[in-house]
Amino acid sequence: MSQPDLEKAFAELRRDDASKAPPFAPMWRPRQKRVSLLWIAAPAASFVAVAAAFAIWIGTNAARKSDAAPPAAAVASGPSVRVAMEPDPLGFLLEQPSIASLPDFDVDPTRRP
Amino acid sequence: MQPEHLARELAELHAASFGWALACCGRDRSAAADVLQDAYWKVLDGKARFDGRAALKTWFFSVIRFTASERRRSVLKWFRRSDEPERETPASSSGKPDRVAERGESAARLSRALAKLAPRQREVLHLVFYEGLTVDEAASIMAVSVGSARQHYDRGKTRLKELLDEPTGP
Numbered sequence: 001m002s003q004p005d006l007e008k009a010f011a012e013l014r015r016d017d018a019s020k021a022p023p024f025a026p027m028w029r030p031r032q033k034r035v036s037l038l039w040i041a042a043p044a045a046s047f048v049a050v051a052a053a054f055a056i057w058i059g060t061n062a063a064r065k066s067d068a069a070p071p072a073a074a075v076a077s078g079p080s081v082r083v084a085m086e087p088d089p090l091g092f093l094l095e096q097p098s099i100a101s102l103p104d105f106d107v108d109p110t111r112r113p
Numbered sequence: 114m115q116p117e118h119l120a121r122e123l124a125e126l127h128a129a130s131f132g133w134a135l136a137c138c139g140r141d142r143s144a145a146a147d148v149l150q151d152a153y154w155k156v157l158d159g160k161a162r163f164d165g166r167a168a169l170k171t172w173f174f175s176v177i178r179f180t181a182s183e184r185r186r187s188v189l190k191w192f193r194r195s196d197e198p199e200r201e202t203p204a205s206s207s208g209k210p211d212r213v214a215e216r217g218e219s220a221a222r223l224s225r226a227l228a229k230l231a232p233r234q235r236e237v238l239h240l241v242f243y244e245g246l247t248v249d250e251a252a253s254i255m256a257v258s259v260g261s262a263r264q265h266y267d268r269g270k271t272r273l274k275e276l277l278d279e280p281t282g283p
Contacts, residue, residue: 001274001277001278006242006270006273006274006277007242009219009220009222009223009277010223010242010243012219012220012223013132013219013220013223013224013243014129014132014243015220016220016221017128017131017132017135017220018128018131018132020142021127021128021131021132022131022146022149024123024124024127025124027127027149027150027153028120028123028124028153028157029157030154030157030158031154031157031158
């Protein structure tokens with residue numbers, strides 16, 4: 001193939017390519033911002049983790065309470081036993097004073113009889 | 114350069130840019146369209162800036178070439194695609210069917226022959242014969258020395274003539 005034939009073939013190829021080129025306008029547009037999957041997955045995963053931790057905490061707390069609770073009978077008898085064994089330190093405030101215990105106001109305690 | 118002016122210049126250069134992208138992608142049309150889109154995005158995102166040191170065409174062709182080589186490096190299968198024959202898009206041709214078929218046959222034959230050349234040879238021949246650039250300008254776009262570009266040009270032209278002179282199969 002001679003040089004002019006080669007040039008002619010290239011010119012034909014150029015025309016052919018130009019007719020098949022995609023349009024410029026749709027290509028000359030800023031690319032759309034893609035939202036990273038991490039932005040969706042990370043909050044969802046953290047929410048699930050917090051919910052799971054809360055559920056575990058609720059479960060262990062309930063189990064601990066049920067283990068530590070004394071039998072119903074012991075609960076009922078508890079306060080009365082304590083009252084019987086320990087005297088109330090402020091109980092004297094509730095006591096009614098008797099007449100005999102009142103001082104005699106007619107007698108001056110500073111004077112000698 | 115103002116963005117509107119740059120867009121106008123690139124729009125005028127669009128067909129040639131697509132042809133160059135085809136040459137950089139081993140005549141694979143879909144790969145060329147992807148590379149050209151990436152090159153435009155580089156310009157729009159400001160990753161590739163035209164500083165006026167070279168001609169706009171030389172600069173943008175360098176961007177396309179670099180984008181194509183990035184793509185080849187990142188996706189190995191593109192190497193295999195570069196050896197595949199050109200795929201036709203049915204709705205893209207225009208003109209009378211007979212003339213188009215005749216013209217298309219010649220262009221397709223050249224396209225097949227170009228696809229068999231080494232990438233550097235294909236690129237320099239494209240830039241010289243297709244774009245009408247000098248070998249010096251082609252060397253600048255290809256980021257090689259003028260001597261190297263000339264060597265690719267001579268070897269490529271010889272090989273291309275051999276390929277085109279080969280009798281075509283049935």
